[in-house]
Amino acid sequence: MAEEEVKLFGTWASPVSRRIEVALKLKGVQYEYIEEDLTNKSPALLNYNPVNKQIPVLVHNGKSVAESLVIMEYIDETWKHNPILPADPYERAMARFWAKYIDEKFWPAAMKIVVANGEEQKGEIDEIQQQMKNLEGELKEKKFFGGESLGFLDIAANIIIWLVVAQEALGMDQILNEEKLPVLYGWLQRLLDDAVFKECVPPKDRHLDLFKVKFGSSK
């Protein structure tokens, strides 16, 4: 029988790339990781994702899949143990709705905060805090969005970690903290404590340095 060949093209600091690592590790899938230099993309990456030329790209037995949420669904449907999405169609719809919300609303808002100043930045912070309150409404009293264990939405919500690192790099702490968003803050601690998840977070110091270089100079 042919060996299953799984490759992941990604970058160490990209949240969407790290999502795929979490999904593969939760399923116990062996994979080869290829670190890309986005200023000098490899011919392999361009070959496997000619349309968007972006990471992450998953290659499974020679066939490539791009777009992190699409890849996550593919992983869940291909390796059926330890499901990432819930079984119930309505709950699946909720997980997909909120994952979309994170990618289409939360991430652009987070990107705006790190480059904004003064009044404009304050407006963006108010906006993103409201978004996080909305997410708390979905979490309610659960341990994770996925229930007792990590699921699709927990993995998609990893971008919240990027916001926390960015706020620290900018010398701020008023965007996400225990006082302002206790429910989400609690979830975040449990996420960072999770055995699988914590292996897939960028090394803190290196990450902070990267953000200080990228965003610190605009302050």
Place this chain on the structure above:
Amino acid sequence: MASGSVADQEGQVMLLGFWFSAFVKRVEWALKLKGIEYDYVEEDLTNKSTLLLTSNPIHKKVPVLIHNGNPIAESLVIIEYIDETWKQNPILPQDPYERAMARFWANFIEEKVTEPTGEALVSQGEQQEKKVKELKEAMEVVEGEAKAKLNKKTLFFGGGNGVGYVDIVLGWTCNWMESIEEVGGFKVLDPESQPQFHKWMANVREVPFIKTTLEPKEKLVEFFRMVRQDRLGLVANK
């Protein structure tokens, strides 16, 4: 209320929509493809119902599907829900890799065709030119896919003679695009450089359950003209 289970699939289905919305029509096509009975509620854009505001408090937009009292928003999320709840006439393919390809193209269409079209409708000058350029590039990719996937035997991206997920997601172009082009004063559709795409659009228009839902051009033009004037008026007054 307990969330919907397979046993509840025969329960009440309600769709909140606007007549002019391509996103709403997509959901209707998915429901009709499966032969699902549903109650349609026409919302008033200037006076959204309490039901809409409580069913979709986050975005306050249509479409919203309400099944057994459980609301779902976002057209692509709704379509996947429909496909997973009612198993007849599948919309997405069965194979995980084929499903991934269908989802990838749906994402591409939303980001590179649907969104920029909406933005081109309500912008002008340099901003609009930028969007139109993006659109033209995206349409080259779409034509490339159409050339690769479609032929005399395979009329639709869903394979064979039946529409599938990608057809439903891209289908709005067969009617809305022309009206938006006219109102926005730009041209993206080009039969000469997009022959396969135009064949596909013609085939989509003829699908019986799609044909009956297509709004007349004049009606759409009148509506989108109002939207454009409204939005540009707001920008000018800033």
